[in-house]
Amino acid sequence: MPAFLTDDWFTKVEALTAQAGDLNLPPALNALAINLIVTDAAHQIELALASGKLQKGLAEHAKTTLTMDAETLRKVFLEYDMSAAMQAFMTGKIKVQGDMSQLMSLQTAKASAEQKTLFKNILAATE
Template sequence: MSLFLSPAWFDTVAKLNESAGELNLPPALANLVVNATIEQDSPTLLHLKGGKIHQGHADDAVSTIKIDQETLGDIIKTGDTNIAIEAFMTGKIRIDGDMSAVMSLQSAKPSPEQKALFKDILKNTEFT
C-alpha cells in the first residue's frame, strides 16, 4: 500500500494503468482530459486522461479542478458524487475552464475495465 498522492502511490498507479490496458470507455469519457490541483502544503498535480489517473498536468486538458486532499480522498474512498456536489456548492471544489466537461464526469458510466482499475488503485492506497 502507498500513501495517497505520494510519489510511491503515483508509481503504483502508473503500473496499474499499464497493466489495465484498454479500458473500453464511452467516447465522452475516453476523450476527456481534466487536470486537478490538489491543494495541500505543497500542491500535487494530476490529470485524468483516457479514464486513467496520471501524475502532473496535461497540456491538452479542457479544465482544471482545484480541490483539497481530504475532499478528494473522501470522494475516491466512497465513490459518492454527492460529496463532490456538496464540496462544489460550498467552494471546496473550484473549476477553471470547461465546467460542462467536468460535470459530464457525474453522469459518465465507467466500463467494467475502468471499475476494475479503480478498485485495484483503492486496494493499493493508504489514506491518512
C-alpha cells in the same frame, strides 16, 4: 501500501494502469481530460484524469482544472462518492476553472467495468 499522492503512490498507479489494459471507455470519457490540483497546507500536487486514467502532472490538452484538497479528491475520484462531490462543489471545496461542460461529461458518462476495477484496485493499494 504507498501513501496517497506520494511519488510511490503514482508509481503504483502507473503499474496498475498498465496491468488494466484497455479500459473500454465510452467516447465521452475517452476524450475527457481534466487537470486536478490538490492543495494541502504544505504543498500542491498536480495530476490529471485523462482518457479515464489518473496520471502525475497536468494534461496539456485539458480544458478544465479542478482544485481541491486530498480528501475530496480521494472521495470523488477513487471512491466515486458523487454526493461528496456535489457537497464539496456547493461548499467551495472544489474550485473549477475552464470549461464546465467537461464536468457534465464526467457526471453523465458511465464508467466501464474495467475503469471501475482499476480505480477499486488503486483505492485498495492506497494508504
